[in-house]
Amino acid sequence: MRKNFGKKAILAPLPVLIVATYDENGTPDAMNAAWGGQCSAHHVALNLAMEHKTTENLLKKKAFTLSIAGADNLVLSDYFGLVSGHEANKMEAAGVHVSKSAFVDAPVIEEYALTLECRVVSMEQRLGEMYVLGEVINMQADESILDDRGRVDLDKLKPLSFDSSARTYRVLGPTVGTAFKDGEQLVAREKPL
Ligand SMILES: Cc1cc2nc3c(=O)[nH]c(=O)nc-3n(C[C@H](O)[C@H](O)[C@H](O)COP(=O)(O)O)c2cc1C
Numbered sequence: 001m002r003k004n005f006g007k008k009a010i011l012a013p014l015p016v017l018i019v020a021t022y023d024e025n026g027t028p029d030a031m032n033a034a035w036g037g038q039c040s041a042h043h044v045a046l047n048l049a050m051e052h053k054t055t056e057n058l059l060k061k062k063a064f065t066l067s068i069a070g071a072d073n074l075v076l077s078d079y080f081g082l083v084s085g086h087e088a089n090k091m092e093a094a095g096v097h098v099s100k101s102a103f104v105d106a107p108v109i110e111e112y113a114l115t116l117e118c119r120v121v122s123m124e125q126r127l128g129e130m131y132v133l134g135e136v137i138n139m140q141a142d143e144s145i146l147d148d149r150g151r152v153d154l155d156k157l158k159p160l161s162f163d164s165s166a167r168t169y170r171v172l173g174p175t176v177g178t179a180f181k182d183g184e185q186l187v188a189r190e191k192p193l
Pocket residue numbers: 029030031032033034035036047048049051052053054055078080081082083084085086162
């Protein structure tokens with residue numbers, strides 16, 4: 001038996017992305033975004049509500065940083081998703097360390113070990129929300145999450161995932177296979193078309 005649920009948001013894993021921006025006075029803000037991700041080799045996409053301070057800032061500054069939250073960032077990241085920059089200075093309240101990106105007009109939050117520095121390519125209003133396409137200009141990573149070959153090690157970062165079904169945060173699990181390789185065992189069973 002299979003049960004029908006109608007329209008339901010369930011795709012997993014959803015990332016926990018922290019979008020950081022400056023407003024016109026140079027005050028930094030950050031929000032939590034799960035409806036987003038990598039959409040090509042050098043581009044990321046976000047789906048943001050119109051009323052967010054972040055959306056307002058993006059329209060003005062056309063730049064943002066996108067941090068990938070790790071397990072160590074859980075409380076901070078949830079806070080960024082609970083309160084709006086229209087109501088409070090979240091950076092100040094959270095006591096985070098912020099510096100200006102050397103590549104784009106956007107803040108880097110030093111508590112996050114992995115951050116993409118992005119420029120806005122386009123912002124389009126669709127279905128009542130703002131679809132943002134960003135180009136990744138630079139990726140910066142703290143040495144603490146690099147492996148011995150200097151690559152980002154996700155086992156060290158422990159990226160958080162938002163479980164929209166249970167409304168919880170989970171951590172990315174262990175490596176269980178090799179991409180573009182493990183399917184090869186079925187290639188041997190192919191019959192000529
Ligand atoms: C787990 C989680 C995921 C979220 N994902 C999104 C999202 O993808 N898009 C969005 O517009 N808001 C999302 N939100 C809500 C915003 O983060 C929240 O409204 C925030 O206060 C907006 O901040 P700002 O007004 O300072 O920009 C999410 C919140 C949480 C807790």
